[in-house]
Amino acid sequence: MPGVFPLGTEKSGTGDTEDSTRKRRRGLAVSTLLATVAWPAAALAQQVEAALVHPFSMTTGEVIQLSLFLGITGAAMLSAILLIRERTRTAAENVELRGRVAELDSAVQRSDALLNLRDQRILVWFGDTRKPELVGTLAEAPEDRATFLAFGRWLTPRSAAQIERAIADLREQRQAFDLVIETTKGSLLEIQGRSAANNVAVKFISLAQARREHAELRLEYQQLRRDHDNLLGLLHSIPTPVWLRGPEGRLSWVNKAYADAVEAPDALAATSEGLELFGTGAREQIARDHLSSPIFAGGLSTVIGGDRRVFAVTDYAGREGSAGFAHDISDAEAARTEHQRTLRGHAETLDRLNTAVAIFDASQDLRFYNRAFQKLWELDAGFLDSNPDNTLLLDRLRSEGKLAEQPEWRRWKENLLSAYRSVEPLEDIWHLPDGQTLRVVGNPQADGGVTWVFENLTEKISLESRYNTAVRVQGVTLDNLAEGVAVFGSDGRVRLSNPAFASLWGLPEDLVQAGTHISAIRAACQSLTRFNPWSDLAAAATGFDEERRDGRGQVELNNGNILSYAVVHLPNGQLMTTFFDVTDSVNVERMLKERNEALERTDRLKNDFIQHVSYELRSPLTNIIGFAELLGQETAGPLNQRQRDYVEHIASSSSELETIVDDIIDLATVDAGMMELSVSEVPIERIVHSAAEVVTERMREHGIALEIDLRNAPATFHADENRVRQILINLLNNAANFAPDNSVVKLVCERDAAGLAFSVHDDGPGIPPDVLDGIFRRFEPRANGGRRRGAGLGLSIVKSFVGLHHGSVEFQTDKGCGTTVICRFPMAPEGIRAAAE
Structure with missing residues (x-):
């Protein structure tokens, strides 16, 4: 029917709006209303006609019916008019929608045609769906969906990894991409990845010849780019300086090693500042060589890090610039020089040998000979220098x-030259026509050559005969020695002995003849001494101990004689015993020991006396100092000038005496092993200035300046602060005593290899060698040009506390050069002993 939408059209009309739907529903409602009021229309018409014929004969009900009929008729007419207008408008909309649907169908068909073109394939992900839609065909790719999505099966590994990373970035980060990939068959494909709204599409395009060439160039560019980056990374990582120069000769690129060599912060700074590795002369030499050859190869030197280094430089000059690298061969040059020096040293050593040596290479040509070789064979140097072969x-x-x-010269020579094919040394004896006998050794070398050694045995044979004569002479010598000698074999029997052996022990001569067992001699000597050593000697001669040890000892005979003996193990299991009469020397030694013990007892007595007296002096000395201070303060009444001078003299003398007593007590404590150090972290500057304040007034009296140098000293070190201060005071007092008037005393503290060193120098007369030997002896004051004599304890205190x-x-001293005393301390002493030994 006209104006009614077919079902199929209604479904396909995707452009149908909600307003059109409401209007169609309203038209259906009006039609239904008209259908419900159409059935009484004839009856109402008859009533209207009757009313017109008889206008005053109508009843009230008829009037109502007539009014109702007229109202319904008017409404129906109005509805019909509206319905007609609505149908007209709806028909126009349907025509428009059909045209739009036709256009959309045409667009869909065009899209399908484009998507299904050959030589391209598209993957589309709609929204968040995991499985993509696959459209199109591609000859280079598999048709099967699963195989197509498994990129690793039909793409090269690098391309498969590349496309998978790109698709992941596209879906997760909406990052578009354009790639060229390669299949396992060598075909090239262009890949484009794009995203729109919630959809993601990846298109695979087969390349035409021109685009294929472009893609191949692009792929080659990518490969060259990667190779370029890898090459630059490699050049930056190697320790060899590498550089590139532009057409004008300026640096355009350098690697990290070059930047480090020229002390630049990085490679870019080195190129921008034009920092050159080699000097102007070296660069000019490279430029001159490039005029004749594009490649320069040679050795150049430069200074790097304060050291001169030698480089093997290779520089290539092209039409658009140059490139070069410098390989550090300083170590190789040093090794080559050392190798040549070693070879020369070996040659010089071999040249000084009396044994003839000749070295032949793998071609059997002579490469080295020493003077002994030339002298042995009396050959001229010109022939030997021509490198003749062995044959x-x-x-x-x-x-x-x-x-x-030789009976068969050829075979003899072949046997001799077989040393070049042997792995073991060849040895032979040659008897020369002139009577000489040679021991010839051919030692094969790793390079195929042979070193021939010609040892002249003529003199050795002569020596053997002379040796036999010497043995006989030595036998006579042994017989006339004052020292008793007896040699026993491994079976314990006498091999030889001299008359002095029997004389020293008082044995009969027939008892010590060759073949006598050592047990017989032990029994004979049993009654001659209280402590018989022959039991140990017999055990040493007949024992089976693997570690045969020589020994020494003494034995005193019953007649008062003292014998010193020695046990010496000889080759072949033999044992030699020697006995020497040391009665006189032992008696002298005993006398010296007794004297030494007496001196030690005297020294101990002296120390005990000093210690006792020192402690007994402290009490009255303290009283004297206290009363002197009271008198100086005039608490007991006023003093005149002479009395004040006397009191000051008493106070100063008492202070000096107290210092001496304290030093004596400290030394006695050290000697007794009871002094303990209180080790802590000591500030060096504080302790030095504290010690300097004590001696400043004394130095000022004589115009002596004190110069302190702490520039190279650390801030602190670990020691006993009071003892170190006492050491410095004694050193400064000693220097002030010997320094000339108006001179300078220098106190220096610095680090050294052993730890920390304090040195005090004065310009005094120096210390004579005879005085220097006993410089640390106690109670030996040494004036030696000093202003006053002391108790001689200052340097003893210094040595004890430093120890x-x-x-x-x-001590560093010399006549006219003054004296320097150096005290060395460890920075952090370990295992501080409680007292000096």
Whole structure:
């Protein structure tokens, strides 16, 4: 029916709006209303006609019916008019919608045609769906969906990894991409990835020849780019300086090693500042060589890090610039020089040997010979310097009659030259026509050559005969020695003995003859001494101990004689015993020991006396100092000037005496092993200035300046602060005593290899060698040009306290050059002993 939408059209009319739907529903409602009121229309018409004929004959009900009929008729007419207008408008809309649907169908068909073109394939993800839609065909790709999505099966591994990373970035980060990938068959594909709204599409396009060439160039560019980056990374990582220069000769690129060599912060700074590795002369030399050849190769030197280094430089000059690198060969040059020096040293050593040596290479050519070789065969140097081969040398020696004639010369020579094919040394004895006997050793070398050693045994044979004569002479000598000698074999029997052996022990001569067992001698000597050593000697001669130890000892005979003996193990299991009468020397030694013990007892007595007196002096000395201070304060009444001078003199003398007593007590404590150090972290500057304040007034009296140098000293070190302060005061007092008036005393503190060193220098007369030997002896005051004599304890205190810190004291002195005392301390002493030994 006209104006009614077919069902199929209604479904396909995707452009149908909600307003059109409401209007169609309203038209259906009006039609239904008209259908419900159409059935009484005839009856109402009859009533109207009757009313017109008889206008005054109508009843009230008829009037109502007539009014109702007229109202319904008017409404129906109005509805019909509206319905007609609505149908007209709806028909126009349907025509428009059909045209739009036709356009959309055409667009869909065009899209399908475009999507299904050959040589391209598209993957589309709609929204958040995991499985993509696949459209299109591609000859280079598999048709099967699963196989197509498994990129690793039909793409190269690098391309598969590349496309998977790109698709992941596209879906997760909406990052578009354009790639060129390669299949396992060598085909190239262009891949484009784009995103729109919630959809993601990846298109695979087969390339035409021109685009294929473009893609190949692009792929090649990518490969070159990667290779370029890898090459730059490699050049930056190697320790060899590398550089590139532009057409004008300026640096355009350098690697990290170049930047480090020229001390630039980075490679960019080195190029921008034009920092050159080599000097102007070296660069000019490279430029001159480039005029004749594009490649420069040579050795150049430059200074890096304060050291001169040698480089093997290779520089290539092209039309648009140059490139070069410098390989550090300083170590190789040093090794080559050392190798050449070693070779020269070996050659010089071999040249000084009396044994003839000749070295032949793998071609059997002579490469080295020493003077002994030339002298042995009496060959001219020109022939030997021509590097003759071994065969020619043997033939010449034979022709000149210097080798003995052999029954089969050829076979003998072949056997000799087999050393070049052997792995073991070859050894032979040659008897020369002139009477010499040679021991010939051919030692094969790793490079195929052979080193021939010609040892002249003529003198050795002569020595053997002379040796036999010497043995007989030595036998006579042993018989006339004052020292008793007896040699026993491994079976314990006498091999030889001299008359002095029997004389020293008072044995009969027939008892010590060759073949007598050592047990018989032990029994004979049993009654001659209280402590018989022959039991140990017999055990040493007949024992089976693997570690045979020599020994020494003494034995005192019953007649008062004292014998010193020695046990010496000889080769072949033999044992030699020697006995020497040391009665006189032992008596002298005993006398000296007794004297030494007496001196030690005297020294101990002296120390005990000093310690006792020192402690007994402290009490009255303290009283004297206290009363002197009271008198000086005039608490007991006023003093005149002379009395004040006396009191001051008493106070100063008492202070000096108290210092001496304290030093004596400290030394006694050290000697007794009871002094303990209180080790802590000591500020060096504070302790130095504290010690300087004590001696400043004394130095000022004589115009002596004190110069303190702490520039190279650390801030602190670990020691006993009071003892170190006492050491410095004694050193400064000693220097002030010997320094000339108006001179300078220098106190220096610095680090050294042993730890920390304090040195005090004065310009005094120096210390004579005879005085220097006993410089640390106590109670030996040494004036030696000093202003006053002391108790001689200052340097003894210094040595004892420094020794407690595991340090050392050193003197540097010479006549007219003054004296320097150096005290060395460890920075952090370990295992501080409680007292000095």
